[in-house]
Every structure is written in C-alpha cells, then in structure tokens.
Amino acid sequence: MKIRASYVAIAVILVLLMTTAYLIVSKGIEAKDRPLILLPKTIDPHVEFWRVLNQGVTAAAKEYNTEVKVMGMPSESDIDEQIKLVEEAIALKPKAIILAATDYNRLVPVAQRVISSGITLVTVDSGLEGGVSTSLIATDNYAAGSKAVEAMKRYVQGPATYAIVSFVKRSTTQLDRENGVRDHLQNDSSIQILDTLYSNGSEDKAYEQTKNLLAEHKDIRGIFGLNEVSTIGAARALKEFDPEHNIKLVGFDSSMNEIAFLEAGILQATIVQKPFNMGYLAVKTALQVYDGENVKASIDTGSEVITKENMYTRENQKLLFPFVEK
Numbered sequence: 001m002k003i004r005a006s007y008v009a010i011a012v013i014l015v016l017l018m019t020t021a022y023l024i025v026s027k028g029i030e031a032k033d034r035p036l037i038l039l040p041k042t043i044d045p046h047v048e049f050w051r052v053l054n055q056g057v058t059a060a061a062k063e064y065n066t067e068v069k070v071m072g073m074p075s076e077s078d079i080d081e082q083i084k085l086v087e088e089a090i091a092l093k094p095k096a097i098i099l100a101a102t103d104y105n106r107l108v109p110v111a112q113r114v115i116s117s118g119i120t121l122v123t124v125d126s127g128l129e130g131g132v133s134t135s136l137i138a139t140d141n142y143a144a145g146s147k148a149v150e151a152m153k154r155y156v157q158g159p160a161t162y163a164i165v166s167f168v169k170r171s172t173t174q175l176d177r178e179n180g181v182r183d184h185l186q187n188d189s190s191i192q193i194l195d196t197l198y199s200n201g202s203e204d205k206a207y208e209q210t211k212n213l214l215a216e217h218k219d220i221r222g223i224f225g226l227n228e229v230s231t232i233g234a235a236r237a238l239k240e241f242d243p244e245h246n247i248k249l250v251g252f253d254s255s256m257n258e259i260a261f262l263e264a265g266i267l268q269a270t271i272v273q274k275p276f277n278m279g280y281l282a283v284k285t286a287l288q289v290y291d292g293e294n295v296k297a298s299i300d301t302g303s304e305v306i307t308k309e310n311m312y313t314r315e316n317q318k319l320l321f322p323f324v325e326k
Contacts, residue, residue: 039086041101042076048255052322082101125173135285161217162192269306
C-alpha cells in the first residue's frame, strides 16, 4: 500500500509539473503572438506624414517579425476619441502601445493606465507632460522651430510682422515648434508676432484663417506654417491673395502639395522631418523595452531645412520623396 501511495504521489507531482510547464509555455506563446498597437494622431490618408511614418512601422514589423495594429481617428483634433481608443487598446493587452498624443495633458491619465496595466508605452512624434512613457521618438521640435526662423531670415530682414498658422493647440509638437519660433523672434523689438491661429488639423480652416489674416493685417511679411496641413492651407491663401509673393512662407513637412508650392515660389522653405525613421525606431524601441532592454528616454530623429535651391540634391530628394504606399 505504501508503494502504491508513493506512485500516486509521484504521478500527482508529475501532472502538476507538466501543467505548470504547459501554462508557462502557453503564456509565453500567447505573449509572443500579441501585437503592438500604434495610435497615430490621425489615419487621414491625405496627410502624407502619417502615411510615411506607417511605412516605417511596417518595415520594422516585418524585420522584427511582429504584428502592428493601427487604431486612429479621421481628425487629429478629436482628443476624446483618441482617449477612448487608448482605453480600447489597453483591453486588447498588447505587447506595447505606441502613442502619438494629440494633447499634452489630457492623454496623461489614460497613458498612466497603460503603464499601470503592465503594458509598455512608447510615444512617437508627440510626448506627454511629465514624460509619461519609457521613450519618446520624435523630432526636436523646439530646434526645428528655431530652424524655421533662421530660414525666414534669409527672405525677410528688418522690422516685420509675422503670423503663425498652427494645428492642434495642446500637442507637444505644436507647443515646442511655436516656442522655438517665438523665442528666436521675440528678442528683436522691431518684430511683431500675431496671435497663433489653430487650424485643428483642417487644411480648409487654415486657408480661411490665412485669407482673413491677410485681409486684416496688410503689414504681414512672413507666415510660419507649423505642420503639413497648416502650411498647405496658408500656401493656398497666399497663391490666391498674394500673387507677387511679397509675403514669405516657411512651413513644415514634405507632402507633394508642399513640394509644388516650393517649386512655385509660394513656399520659401520647409522643415522636413524623418517620419519613416520615427515609425521604424518606435517599433524597434517598443520591442526592446518589452524584452527588458534599457533604451534612451528621448530619441531625436532629426530635421532638415529644404528650399527651392537645395531641394534637388540627392539626400534631400530622399527626404522629399520617401516611399509612400499607394
């Protein structure tokens, strides 16, 4: 009887060990199969910046053999919808969430819920107050704002009135770019900077705002467009109401429309980011964090000033014409 009892005890132990091993292995397989989730500011197909960033994400996902699920809104001004999407992403229990925050402050509580749920959080393009993420992969937007000012100074000298056409008011991208512009202009007492206009990600609204601006302020000598949509909207207004190109425009990003405005002399310069690199590095960094590796808290993907004079160089052509999936 004692021998039989011993056999039973051994059998029970073996079953427990096998069950535990199965659970550990199956949990590992389940975790491995979970996707990353990318939440860009918008999935609007007309905004080339996000299309190119997504190409970088796709390239990295293929290289690192992982799945990336994209969840986004038609408009980057819909902050409430992005908060809702982050909550939905948390429920899916992904390996990591890559977030381009539409609002510097309002996304913080839900971002903290991502972290408290044990999910890796990486931010791309736009960060959060307090640095609520393991790593931010983005352009140094303050430096990019100062580059925009230096570019403008090549075309406008002496006393001047400037306007800023921006996008969503509370994203770090907007805040840093605007601060970069204002800080590098305001030391000159001969310069006046008008109140910033916010297009809320609408090209048509940026056009209407610029049209009204030109009617109300005849002394404007320069306009800064702080993203693709704002730049195109402002350029459309200048094409219509400033045919002599007396007012100079410096913008951001590198859509086909912006390139056309650059060639036409309506847009004098544009600060080009590297969205493909951003997307690629966001996936790579998220996987490194998920695997327990140490990463930098901030990764600057860089920016370049493109003008009609230098746009045809080989390196700048690569920036202006990245591969965009049709």
